[in-house]
Amino acid sequence: MPELPEVETVRRGLAPTMEGAVVEKMELGRPDLRFPFPQGFSELVEGKRIISLGRRAKYLLIELEGGLTIISHLGMSGSFRIESPLEVETPGDFHHPRSKDGKHDHVIFYLRGAQGAARVIYNDPRRFGFMHLVDRSNIDLYPAFVGLGPEPTGNALSADYLASRFGGKSQPLKSTLLDQKVIAGLGNIYVCEALWRAHLSPLRAAGTLVTKTGKPKAQLVELTQKIRDVITDAIAAGGSSLRDHIQTDGTLGYFQHSFSAYDRQGHACRTPECGGTIERIVQAGRSTFFCAACQK
Incomplete structure:
Protein backbone atom coordinates (compact mmCIF):
# COMPACT_ATOMS: atom_id res chain seq x y z
CA MET A 1 0.00 0.00 0.00
CA PRO A 2 1.46 3.40 -0.92
CA GLU A 3 2.96 5.29 1.98
CA LEU A 4 3.16 9.01 2.62
CA PRO A 5 5.99 9.76 0.13
CA GLU A 6 4.12 7.96 -2.65
CA VAL A 7 0.93 9.92 -1.99
CA GLU A 8 2.90 13.16 -1.88
CA THR A 9 4.48 12.21 -5.22
CA VAL A 10 1.00 11.68 -6.69
CA ARG A 11 -0.17 15.03 -5.31
CA ARG A 12 2.76 16.88 -6.85
CA GLY A 13 2.30 15.10 -10.16
CA LEU A 14 -1.41 15.90 -10.40
CA ALA A 15 -1.27 19.49 -9.17
CA PRO A 16 -0.13 21.23 -12.40
CA THR A 17 -3.04 19.72 -14.34
CA MET A 18 -5.77 19.77 -11.70
CA GLU A 19 -5.24 22.95 -9.70
CA GLY A 20 -7.27 25.81 -11.16
CA ALA A 21 -9.09 23.57 -13.64
CA VAL A 22 -12.87 23.21 -13.84
CA VAL A 23 -14.42 19.74 -13.67
CA GLU A 24 -16.63 19.87 -16.74
CA LYS A 25 -17.73 16.27 -16.33
CA MET A 26 -17.12 13.42 -13.91
CA GLU A 27 -17.68 9.87 -15.10
CA LEU A 28 -18.07 6.94 -12.70
CA GLY A 29 -17.53 3.49 -14.15
CA ARG A 30 -19.23 1.68 -11.26
CA PRO A 31 -21.24 2.58 -8.14
CA ASP A 32 -18.44 1.85 -5.70
CA LEU A 33 -14.80 1.08 -5.01
CA ARG A 34 -13.96 -0.17 -1.52
CA PHE A 35 -16.98 1.84 -0.38
CA PRO A 36 -19.93 3.25 -2.35
CA PHE A 37 -19.38 6.63 -3.94
CA PRO A 38 -21.18 9.52 -2.21
CA GLN A 39 -24.78 9.99 -3.30
CA GLY A 40 -24.90 12.42 -6.21
CA PHE A 41 -21.08 12.44 -6.39
CA SER A 42 -20.78 13.48 -10.03
CA GLU A 43 -23.46 16.15 -9.81
CA LEU A 44 -21.85 17.71 -6.73
CA VAL A 45 -18.41 17.86 -8.37
CA GLU A 46 -19.26 18.86 -11.94
CA GLY A 47 -18.92 22.54 -12.68
CA LYS A 48 -16.64 23.13 -9.69
CA ARG A 49 -13.15 24.59 -9.95
CA ILE A 50 -10.37 22.69 -8.20
CA ILE A 51 -8.80 25.14 -5.78
CA SER A 52 -5.85 23.04 -4.67
CA LEU A 53 -4.54 19.55 -4.02
CA GLY A 54 -3.45 18.68 -0.51
CA ARG A 55 -2.50 15.66 1.56
CA ARG A 56 -3.18 14.47 5.10
CA ALA A 57 -1.16 11.42 6.12
CA LYS A 58 -1.74 8.92 3.27
CA TYR A 59 -4.88 10.62 1.92
CA LEU A 60 -5.05 12.86 -1.14
CA LEU A 61 -7.27 15.94 -0.72
CA ILE A 62 -8.89 17.54 -3.80
CA GLU A 63 -10.29 20.87 -2.62
CA LEU A 64 -13.19 22.26 -4.67
CA GLU A 65 -14.73 25.70 -4.77
CA GLY A 66 -17.88 25.90 -2.72
CA GLY A 67 -16.36 24.29 0.37
CA LEU A 68 -16.26 20.60 -0.60
CA THR A 69 -13.20 18.34 -0.52
CA ILE A 70 -12.73 14.94 -2.16
CA ILE A 71 -10.78 12.61 0.12
CA SER A 72 -9.07 9.91 -1.94
CA HIS A 73 -7.14 6.84 -0.81
CA LEU A 74 -5.19 4.74 -3.32
CA GLY A 75 -5.63 1.43 -1.55
CA MET A 76 -3.42 -1.41 -2.80
CA SER A 77 -3.48 -0.81 -6.53
CA GLY A 78 -5.01 2.60 -7.22
CA SER A 79 -3.27 5.09 -9.48
CA PHE A 80 -4.00 8.27 -11.40
CA ARG A 81 -2.93 9.04 -14.96
CA ILE A 82 -3.20 12.22 -16.96
CA GLU A 83 -4.35 12.26 -20.58
CA SER A 84 -4.55 15.24 -22.91
CA PRO A 85 -5.50 15.38 -26.61
CA LEU A 86 -1.82 15.48 -27.52
CA GLU A 87 -0.31 12.84 -25.27
CA VAL A 88 -0.75 10.33 -22.51
CA GLU A 89 1.67 11.14 -19.73
CA THR A 90 3.00 7.66 -19.14
CA PRO A 91 6.54 7.70 -20.61
CA GLY A 92 9.29 5.25 -19.70
CA ASP A 93 9.87 1.56 -19.24
CA PHE A 94 8.41 -0.02 -16.12
CA HIS A 95 9.50 -3.06 -14.16
CA HIS A 96 6.08 -3.25 -12.46
CA PRO A 97 3.73 -0.95 -14.40
CA ARG A 98 0.40 0.16 -13.00
CA SER A 99 -2.72 -0.99 -14.79
CA LYS A 100 -3.83 1.02 -17.81
CA ASP A 101 -6.57 -1.45 -18.71
CA GLY A 102 -9.67 0.62 -19.43
CA LYS A 103 -11.94 -1.81 -17.63
CA HIS A 104 -10.32 -0.68 -14.37
CA ASP A 105 -10.81 3.04 -15.11
CA HIS A 106 -13.39 3.73 -12.41
CA VAL A 107 -13.35 7.54 -12.13
CA ILE A 108 -12.63 10.03 -14.92
CA PHE A 109 -12.33 13.78 -14.34
CA TYR A 110 -12.88 15.77 -17.55
CA LEU A 111 -11.04 19.02 -16.90
CA ARG A 112 -10.60 22.36 -18.61
CA GLY A 113 -7.78 24.52 -17.38
CA ALA A 114 -5.32 27.14 -18.56
CA GLN A 115 -3.63 24.61 -20.84
CA GLY A 116 -6.86 23.33 -22.35
CA ALA A 117 -8.73 20.07 -21.91
CA ALA A 118 -7.38 17.04 -20.06
CA ARG A 119 -8.63 13.87 -18.44
CA VAL A 120 -7.44 12.62 -15.07
CA ILE A 121 -8.27 8.95 -14.69
CA TYR A 122 -8.35 6.87 -11.52
CA ASN A 123 -7.58 3.20 -12.23
CA ASP A 124 -7.85 0.53 -9.53
CA PRO A 125 -7.90 -3.19 -10.42
CA ARG A 126 -8.34 -4.40 -6.83
CA ARG A 127 -10.73 -1.61 -5.85
CA PHE A 128 -9.32 -1.18 -2.34
CA GLY A 129 -9.10 2.57 -2.86
CA PHE A 130 -11.99 4.95 -2.25
CA MET A 131 -13.24 8.52 -2.64
CA HIS A 132 -15.37 10.39 -0.14
CA LEU A 133 -16.79 13.92 -0.31
CA VAL A 134 -16.82 16.07 2.81
CA ASP A 135 -17.52 19.64 3.88
CA ARG A 136 -14.09 21.24 4.28
CA SER A 137 -15.15 23.10 7.42
CA ASN A 138 -15.70 19.72 9.12
CA ILE A 139 -12.75 17.84 7.63
CA ASP A 140 -11.11 17.33 11.02
CA LEU A 141 -14.19 15.30 12.00
CA TYR A 142 -13.62 12.83 9.16
CA PRO A 143 -13.21 9.48 10.99
CA ALA A 144 -9.73 8.73 9.65
CA PHE A 145 -8.47 12.19 10.67
CA VAL A 146 -9.81 12.30 14.23
CA GLY A 147 -6.90 12.08 16.66
CA LEU A 148 -4.22 11.88 13.97
CA GLY A 149 -0.76 12.84 15.14
CA PRO A 150 1.42 15.48 13.46
CA GLU A 151 2.88 15.01 10.01
CA PRO A 152 6.44 13.60 10.03
CA THR A 153 7.75 16.62 8.13
CA GLY A 154 5.81 19.31 9.99
CA ASN A 155 7.07 21.63 12.68
CA ALA A 156 4.84 19.96 15.27
CA LEU A 157 7.00 16.84 15.22
CA SER A 158 9.74 17.36 17.77
Missing part, protein backbone atom coordinates in the same frame (compact mmCIF):
# COMPACT_ATOMS: atom_id res chain seq x y z
CA ALA A 159 11.72 15.33 20.27
CA ASP A 160 9.79 16.99 23.10
CA TYR A 161 6.50 15.97 21.50
CA LEU A 162 7.63 12.36 21.06
CA ALA A 163 8.88 12.30 24.65
CA SER A 164 5.37 13.25 25.76
CA ARG A 165 3.97 10.28 23.81
CA PHE A 166 6.73 7.77 24.64
CA GLY A 167 7.05 8.39 28.36
CA GLY A 168 6.33 5.28 30.43
CA LYS A 169 5.56 3.12 27.38
CA SER A 170 6.73 -0.49 27.44
CA GLN A 171 5.38 -0.94 23.89
CA PRO A 172 8.09 -1.69 21.29
CA LEU A 173 9.48 1.33 19.51
CA LYS A 174 8.42 0.04 16.08
CA SER A 175 4.78 -0.41 17.12
CA THR A 176 4.68 2.99 18.80
CA LEU A 177 5.95 4.76 15.69
CA LEU A 178 3.36 3.00 13.53
CA ASP A 179 0.54 4.36 15.70
CA GLN A 180 -1.10 7.01 13.51
CA LYS A 181 -2.19 8.89 16.63
CA VAL A 182 1.50 9.41 17.42
CA ILE A 183 2.71 10.34 13.91
CA ALA A 184 0.38 10.62 10.92
CA GLY A 185 1.30 8.77 7.76
CA LEU A 186 4.47 7.08 8.98
CA GLY A 187 4.34 3.54 7.61
CA ASN A 188 6.20 0.27 7.93
CA ILE A 189 8.88 0.92 5.31
CA TYR A 190 10.03 4.26 6.60
CA VAL A 191 9.86 3.28 10.27
CA CYS A 192 12.32 0.49 9.48
CA GLU A 193 14.56 2.92 7.64
CA ALA A 194 14.43 5.62 10.33
CA LEU A 195 15.23 3.14 13.10
CA TRP A 196 18.17 1.80 11.10
CA ARG A 197 19.52 5.31 10.55
CA ALA A 198 19.15 6.09 14.26
CA HIS A 199 20.74 2.73 15.26
CA LEU A 200 17.76 1.88 17.46
CA SER A 201 16.23 -1.57 17.83
CA PRO A 202 12.58 -1.93 16.80
CA LEU A 203 12.16 -4.18 19.85
CA ARG A 204 13.31 -1.55 22.32
CA ALA A 205 10.67 -0.15 24.67
CA ALA A 206 9.65 3.36 23.58
CA GLY A 207 9.83 4.63 27.15
CA THR A 208 13.58 3.97 27.35
CA LEU A 209 14.19 7.02 25.15
CA VAL A 210 12.70 9.37 27.76
CA THR A 211 14.29 10.52 31.02
CA LYS A 212 12.59 10.15 34.39
CA THR A 213 11.69 13.82 34.21
CA GLY A 214 9.96 13.36 30.84
CA LYS A 215 12.67 14.89 28.69
CA PRO A 216 13.88 13.31 25.41
CA LYS A 217 17.19 11.51 25.58
CA ALA A 218 19.82 12.25 22.93
CA GLN A 219 18.77 9.07 21.09
CA LEU A 220 15.20 10.36 20.76
CA VAL A 221 16.46 13.70 19.44
CA GLU A 222 18.45 11.74 16.84
CA LEU A 223 15.48 9.53 15.95
CA THR A 224 13.25 12.57 15.42
CA GLN A 225 15.71 13.98 12.91
CA LYS A 226 16.11 10.62 11.14
CA ILE A 227 12.34 10.36 10.73
CA ARG A 228 12.31 13.76 9.06
CA ASP A 229 15.32 12.87 6.91
CA VAL A 230 14.02 9.55 5.61
CA ILE A 231 10.64 11.00 4.62
CA THR A 232 12.26 14.03 3.00
CA ASP A 233 14.65 11.80 1.04
CA ALA A 234 11.81 9.54 -0.11
CA ILE A 235 9.67 12.46 -1.29
CA ALA A 236 12.63 13.95 -3.14
CA ALA A 237 13.25 10.62 -4.85
CA GLY A 238 9.61 10.28 -5.88
CA GLY A 239 8.41 7.63 -3.48
CA SER A 240 9.60 4.10 -2.91
CA SER A 241 7.86 2.57 -5.95
CA LEU A 242 7.18 -0.66 -4.10
CA ARG A 243 5.67 -3.35 -6.28
CA ASP A 244 3.95 -1.56 -9.15
CA HIS A 245 3.65 1.99 -7.83
CA ILE A 246 4.44 4.68 -10.40
CA GLN A 247 4.28 8.43 -10.44
CA THR A 248 1.36 10.13 -12.14
CA ASP A 249 3.46 10.81 -15.24
CA GLY A 250 4.32 7.12 -15.46
CA THR A 251 7.88 7.31 -14.15
CA LEU A 252 9.11 5.24 -11.25
CA GLY A 253 10.54 6.64 -8.05
CA TYR A 254 13.93 5.21 -7.14
CA PHE A 255 14.16 5.51 -3.37
CA GLN A 256 13.59 1.76 -3.16
CA HIS A 257 17.05 1.19 -4.55
CA SER A 258 18.64 2.95 -1.58
CA PHE A 259 16.79 1.12 1.20
CA SER A 260 19.26 0.18 3.89
CA ALA A 261 17.06 -2.09 6.01
CA TYR A 262 13.63 -2.71 4.50
CA ASP A 263 13.38 -5.92 2.45
CA ARG A 264 17.15 -6.58 2.75
CA GLN A 265 16.96 -9.76 4.84
CA GLY A 266 20.25 -11.66 4.70
CA HIS A 267 22.24 -8.75 3.24
CA ALA A 268 25.17 -7.12 4.98
CA CYS A 269 24.35 -4.07 7.09
CA ARG A 270 25.41 -0.86 5.38
CA THR A 271 26.55 0.80 8.58
CA PRO A 272 30.33 1.29 8.20
CA GLU A 273 32.36 -1.30 10.11
CA CYS A 274 29.23 -2.92 11.54
CA GLY A 275 29.71 -6.41 10.13
CA GLY A 276 26.13 -7.36 10.95
CA THR A 277 23.38 -8.78 8.74
CA ILE A 278 19.87 -7.48 8.20
CA GLU A 279 17.30 -9.75 9.83
CA ARG A 280 13.55 -10.08 9.38
CA ILE A 281 11.15 -10.57 12.26
CA VAL A 282 7.38 -10.18 12.53
CA GLN A 283 5.85 -7.63 14.89
CA ALA A 284 2.08 -7.37 15.17
CA GLY A 285 1.73 -9.11 11.83
CA ARG A 286 4.13 -6.72 10.04
CA SER A 287 7.59 -7.52 8.70
CA THR A 288 10.39 -5.70 10.50
CA PHE A 289 13.88 -5.47 9.01
CA PHE A 290 16.82 -4.43 11.21
CA CYS A 291 20.44 -5.14 12.16
CA ALA A 292 20.74 -6.62 15.63
CA ALA A 293 24.45 -5.84 15.66
CA CYS A 294 24.19 -2.05 15.48
CA GLN A 295 20.57 -1.29 16.37
CA LYS A 296 20.32 -1.34 20.16
Whole structure:
Protein backbone atom coordinates (compact mmCIF):
# COMPACT_ATOMS: atom_id res chain seq x y z
CA MET A 1 0.00 0.00 0.00
CA PRO A 2 1.46 3.40 -0.92
CA GLU A 3 2.96 5.29 1.98
CA LEU A 4 3.16 9.01 2.62
CA PRO A 5 5.99 9.76 0.13
CA GLU A 6 4.12 7.96 -2.65
CA VAL A 7 0.93 9.92 -1.99
CA GLU A 8 2.90 13.16 -1.88
CA THR A 9 4.48 12.21 -5.22
CA VAL A 10 1.00 11.68 -6.69
CA ARG A 11 -0.17 15.03 -5.31
CA ARG A 12 2.76 16.88 -6.85
CA GLY A 13 2.30 15.10 -10.16
CA LEU A 14 -1.41 15.90 -10.40
CA ALA A 15 -1.27 19.49 -9.17
CA PRO A 16 -0.13 21.23 -12.40
CA THR A 17 -3.04 19.72 -14.34
CA MET A 18 -5.77 19.77 -11.70
CA GLU A 19 -5.24 22.95 -9.70
CA GLY A 20 -7.27 25.81 -11.16
CA ALA A 21 -9.09 23.57 -13.64
CA VAL A 22 -12.87 23.21 -13.84
CA VAL A 23 -14.42 19.74 -13.67
CA GLU A 24 -16.63 19.87 -16.74
CA LYS A 25 -17.73 16.27 -16.33
CA MET A 26 -17.12 13.42 -13.91
CA GLU A 27 -17.68 9.87 -15.10
CA LEU A 28 -18.07 6.94 -12.70
CA GLY A 29 -17.53 3.49 -14.15
CA ARG A 30 -19.23 1.68 -11.26
CA PRO A 31 -21.24 2.58 -8.14
CA ASP A 32 -18.44 1.85 -5.70
CA LEU A 33 -14.80 1.08 -5.01
CA ARG A 34 -13.96 -0.17 -1.52
CA PHE A 35 -16.98 1.84 -0.38
CA PRO A 36 -19.93 3.25 -2.35
CA PHE A 37 -19.38 6.63 -3.94
CA PRO A 38 -21.18 9.52 -2.21
CA GLN A 39 -24.78 9.99 -3.30
CA GLY A 40 -24.90 12.42 -6.21
CA PHE A 41 -21.08 12.44 -6.39
CA SER A 42 -20.78 13.48 -10.03
CA GLU A 43 -23.46 16.15 -9.81
CA LEU A 44 -21.85 17.71 -6.73
CA VAL A 45 -18.41 17.86 -8.37
CA GLU A 46 -19.26 18.86 -11.94
CA GLY A 47 -18.92 22.54 -12.68
CA LYS A 48 -16.64 23.13 -9.69
CA ARG A 49 -13.15 24.59 -9.95
CA ILE A 50 -10.37 22.69 -8.20
CA ILE A 51 -8.80 25.14 -5.78
CA SER A 52 -5.85 23.04 -4.67
CA LEU A 53 -4.54 19.55 -4.02
CA GLY A 54 -3.45 18.68 -0.51
CA ARG A 55 -2.50 15.66 1.56
CA ARG A 56 -3.18 14.47 5.10
CA ALA A 57 -1.16 11.42 6.12
CA LYS A 58 -1.74 8.92 3.27
CA TYR A 59 -4.88 10.62 1.92
CA LEU A 60 -5.05 12.86 -1.14
CA LEU A 61 -7.27 15.94 -0.72
CA ILE A 62 -8.89 17.54 -3.80
CA GLU A 63 -10.29 20.87 -2.62
CA LEU A 64 -13.19 22.26 -4.67
CA GLU A 65 -14.73 25.70 -4.77
CA GLY A 66 -17.88 25.90 -2.72
CA GLY A 67 -16.36 24.29 0.37
CA LEU A 68 -16.26 20.60 -0.60
CA THR A 69 -13.20 18.34 -0.52
CA ILE A 70 -12.73 14.94 -2.16
CA ILE A 71 -10.78 12.61 0.12
CA SER A 72 -9.07 9.91 -1.94
CA HIS A 73 -7.14 6.84 -0.81
CA LEU A 74 -5.19 4.74 -3.32
CA GLY A 75 -5.63 1.43 -1.55
CA MET A 76 -3.42 -1.41 -2.80
CA SER A 77 -3.48 -0.81 -6.53
CA GLY A 78 -5.01 2.60 -7.22
CA SER A 79 -3.27 5.09 -9.48
CA PHE A 80 -4.00 8.27 -11.40
CA ARG A 81 -2.93 9.04 -14.96
CA ILE A 82 -3.20 12.22 -16.96
CA GLU A 83 -4.35 12.26 -20.58
CA SER A 84 -4.55 15.24 -22.91
CA PRO A 85 -5.50 15.38 -26.61
CA LEU A 86 -1.82 15.48 -27.52
CA GLU A 87 -0.31 12.84 -25.27
CA VAL A 88 -0.75 10.33 -22.51
CA GLU A 89 1.67 11.14 -19.73
CA THR A 90 3.00 7.66 -19.14
CA PRO A 91 6.54 7.70 -20.61
CA GLY A 92 9.29 5.25 -19.70
CA ASP A 93 9.87 1.56 -19.24
CA PHE A 94 8.41 -0.02 -16.12
CA HIS A 95 9.50 -3.06 -14.16
CA HIS A 96 6.08 -3.25 -12.46
CA PRO A 97 3.73 -0.95 -14.40
CA ARG A 98 0.40 0.16 -13.00
CA SER A 99 -2.72 -0.99 -14.79
CA LYS A 100 -3.83 1.02 -17.81
CA ASP A 101 -6.57 -1.45 -18.71
CA GLY A 102 -9.67 0.62 -19.43
CA LYS A 103 -11.94 -1.81 -17.63
CA HIS A 104 -10.32 -0.68 -14.37
CA ASP A 105 -10.81 3.04 -15.11
CA HIS A 106 -13.39 3.73 -12.41
CA VAL A 107 -13.35 7.54 -12.13
CA ILE A 108 -12.63 10.03 -14.92
CA PHE A 109 -12.33 13.78 -14.34
CA TYR A 110 -12.88 15.77 -17.55
CA LEU A 111 -11.04 19.02 -16.90
CA ARG A 112 -10.60 22.36 -18.61
CA GLY A 113 -7.78 24.52 -17.38
CA ALA A 114 -5.32 27.14 -18.56
CA GLN A 115 -3.63 24.61 -20.84
CA GLY A 116 -6.86 23.33 -22.35
CA ALA A 117 -8.73 20.07 -21.91
CA ALA A 118 -7.38 17.04 -20.06
CA ARG A 119 -8.63 13.87 -18.44
CA VAL A 120 -7.44 12.62 -15.07
CA ILE A 121 -8.27 8.95 -14.69
CA TYR A 122 -8.35 6.87 -11.52
CA ASN A 123 -7.58 3.20 -12.23
CA ASP A 124 -7.85 0.53 -9.53
CA PRO A 125 -7.90 -3.19 -10.42
CA ARG A 126 -8.34 -4.40 -6.83
CA ARG A 127 -10.73 -1.61 -5.85
CA PHE A 128 -9.32 -1.18 -2.34
CA GLY A 129 -9.10 2.57 -2.86
CA PHE A 130 -11.99 4.95 -2.25
CA MET A 131 -13.24 8.52 -2.64
CA HIS A 132 -15.37 10.39 -0.14
CA LEU A 133 -16.79 13.92 -0.31
CA VAL A 134 -16.82 16.07 2.81
CA ASP A 135 -17.52 19.64 3.88
CA ARG A 136 -14.09 21.24 4.28
CA SER A 137 -15.15 23.10 7.42
CA ASN A 138 -15.70 19.72 9.12
CA ILE A 139 -12.75 17.84 7.63
CA ASP A 140 -11.11 17.33 11.02
CA LEU A 141 -14.19 15.30 12.00
CA TYR A 142 -13.62 12.83 9.16
CA PRO A 143 -13.21 9.48 10.99
CA ALA A 144 -9.73 8.73 9.65
CA PHE A 145 -8.47 12.19 10.67
CA VAL A 146 -9.81 12.30 14.23
CA GLY A 147 -6.90 12.08 16.66
CA LEU A 148 -4.22 11.88 13.97
CA GLY A 149 -0.76 12.84 15.14
CA PRO A 150 1.42 15.48 13.46
CA GLU A 151 2.88 15.01 10.01
CA PRO A 152 6.44 13.60 10.03
CA THR A 153 7.75 16.62 8.13
CA GLY A 154 5.81 19.31 9.99
CA ASN A 155 7.07 21.63 12.68
CA ALA A 156 4.84 19.96 15.27
CA LEU A 157 7.00 16.84 15.22
CA SER A 158 9.74 17.36 17.77
CA ALA A 159 11.72 15.33 20.27
CA ASP A 160 9.79 16.99 23.10
CA TYR A 161 6.50 15.97 21.50
CA LEU A 162 7.63 12.36 21.06
CA ALA A 163 8.88 12.30 24.65
CA SER A 164 5.37 13.25 25.76
CA ARG A 165 3.97 10.28 23.81
CA PHE A 166 6.73 7.77 24.64
CA GLY A 167 7.05 8.39 28.36
CA GLY A 168 6.33 5.28 30.43
CA LYS A 169 5.56 3.12 27.38
CA SER A 170 6.73 -0.49 27.44
CA GLN A 171 5.38 -0.94 23.89
CA PRO A 172 8.09 -1.69 21.29
CA LEU A 173 9.48 1.33 19.51
CA LYS A 174 8.42 0.04 16.08
CA SER A 175 4.78 -0.41 17.12
CA THR A 176 4.68 2.99 18.80
CA LEU A 177 5.95 4.76 15.69
CA LEU A 178 3.36 3.00 13.53
CA ASP A 179 0.54 4.36 15.70
CA GLN A 180 -1.10 7.01 13.51
CA LYS A 181 -2.19 8.89 16.63
CA VAL A 182 1.50 9.41 17.42
CA ILE A 183 2.71 10.34 13.91
CA ALA A 184 0.38 10.62 10.92
CA GLY A 185 1.30 8.77 7.76
CA LEU A 186 4.47 7.08 8.98
CA GLY A 187 4.34 3.54 7.61
CA ASN A 188 6.20 0.27 7.93
CA ILE A 189 8.88 0.92 5.31
CA TYR A 190 10.03 4.26 6.60
CA VAL A 191 9.86 3.28 10.27
CA CYS A 192 12.32 0.49 9.48
CA GLU A 193 14.56 2.92 7.64
CA ALA A 194 14.43 5.62 10.33
CA LEU A 195 15.23 3.14 13.10
CA TRP A 196 18.17 1.80 11.10
CA ARG A 197 19.52 5.31 10.55
CA ALA A 198 19.15 6.09 14.26
CA HIS A 199 20.74 2.73 15.26
CA LEU A 200 17.76 1.88 17.46
CA SER A 201 16.23 -1.57 17.83
CA PRO A 202 12.58 -1.93 16.80
CA LEU A 203 12.16 -4.18 19.85
CA ARG A 204 13.31 -1.55 22.32
CA ALA A 205 10.67 -0.15 24.67
CA ALA A 206 9.65 3.36 23.58
CA GLY A 207 9.83 4.63 27.15
CA THR A 208 13.58 3.97 27.35
CA LEU A 209 14.19 7.02 25.15
CA VAL A 210 12.70 9.37 27.76
CA THR A 211 14.29 10.52 31.02
CA LYS A 212 12.59 10.15 34.39
CA THR A 213 11.69 13.82 34.21
CA GLY A 214 9.96 13.36 30.84
CA LYS A 215 12.67 14.89 28.69
CA PRO A 216 13.88 13.31 25.41
CA LYS A 217 17.19 11.51 25.58
CA ALA A 218 19.82 12.25 22.93
CA GLN A 219 18.77 9.07 21.09
CA LEU A 220 15.20 10.36 20.76
CA VAL A 221 16.46 13.70 19.44
CA GLU A 222 18.45 11.74 16.84
CA LEU A 223 15.48 9.53 15.95
CA THR A 224 13.25 12.57 15.42
CA GLN A 225 15.71 13.98 12.91
CA LYS A 226 16.11 10.62 11.14
CA ILE A 227 12.34 10.36 10.73
CA ARG A 228 12.31 13.76 9.06
CA ASP A 229 15.32 12.87 6.91
CA VAL A 230 14.02 9.55 5.61
CA ILE A 231 10.64 11.00 4.62
CA THR A 232 12.26 14.03 3.00
CA ASP A 233 14.65 11.80 1.04
CA ALA A 234 11.81 9.54 -0.11
CA ILE A 235 9.67 12.46 -1.29
CA ALA A 236 12.63 13.95 -3.14
CA ALA A 237 13.25 10.62 -4.85
CA GLY A 238 9.61 10.28 -5.88
CA GLY A 239 8.41 7.63 -3.48
CA SER A 240 9.60 4.10 -2.91
CA SER A 241 7.86 2.57 -5.95
CA LEU A 242 7.18 -0.66 -4.10
CA ARG A 243 5.67 -3.35 -6.28
CA ASP A 244 3.95 -1.56 -9.15
CA HIS A 245 3.65 1.99 -7.83
CA ILE A 246 4.44 4.68 -10.40
CA GLN A 247 4.28 8.43 -10.44
CA THR A 248 1.36 10.13 -12.14
CA ASP A 249 3.46 10.81 -15.24
CA GLY A 250 4.32 7.12 -15.46
CA THR A 251 7.88 7.31 -14.15
CA LEU A 252 9.11 5.24 -11.25
CA GLY A 253 10.54 6.64 -8.05
CA TYR A 254 13.93 5.21 -7.14
CA PHE A 255 14.16 5.51 -3.37
CA GLN A 256 13.59 1.76 -3.16
CA HIS A 257 17.05 1.19 -4.55
CA SER A 258 18.64 2.95 -1.58
CA PHE A 259 16.79 1.12 1.20
CA SER A 260 19.26 0.18 3.89
CA ALA A 261 17.06 -2.09 6.01
CA TYR A 262 13.63 -2.71 4.50
CA ASP A 263 13.38 -5.92 2.45
CA ARG A 264 17.15 -6.58 2.75
CA GLN A 265 16.96 -9.76 4.84
CA GLY A 266 20.25 -11.66 4.70
CA HIS A 267 22.24 -8.75 3.24
CA ALA A 268 25.17 -7.12 4.98
CA CYS A 269 24.35 -4.07 7.09
CA ARG A 270 25.41 -0.86 5.38
CA THR A 271 26.55 0.80 8.58
CA PRO A 272 30.33 1.29 8.20
CA GLU A 273 32.36 -1.30 10.11
CA CYS A 274 29.23 -2.92 11.54
CA GLY A 275 29.71 -6.41 10.13
CA GLY A 276 26.13 -7.36 10.95
CA THR A 277 23.38 -8.78 8.74
CA ILE A 278 19.87 -7.48 8.20
CA GLU A 279 17.30 -9.75 9.83
CA ARG A 280 13.55 -10.08 9.38
CA ILE A 281 11.15 -10.57 12.26
CA VAL A 282 7.38 -10.18 12.53
CA GLN A 283 5.85 -7.63 14.89
CA ALA A 284 2.08 -7.37 15.17
CA GLY A 285 1.73 -9.11 11.83
CA ARG A 286 4.13 -6.72 10.04
CA SER A 287 7.59 -7.52 8.70
CA THR A 288 10.39 -5.70 10.50
CA PHE A 289 13.88 -5.47 9.01
CA PHE A 290 16.82 -4.43 11.21
CA CYS A 291 20.44 -5.14 12.16
CA ALA A 292 20.74 -6.62 15.63
CA ALA A 293 24.45 -5.84 15.66
CA CYS A 294 24.19 -2.05 15.48
CA GLN A 295 20.57 -1.29 16.37
CA LYS A 296 20.32 -1.34 20.16
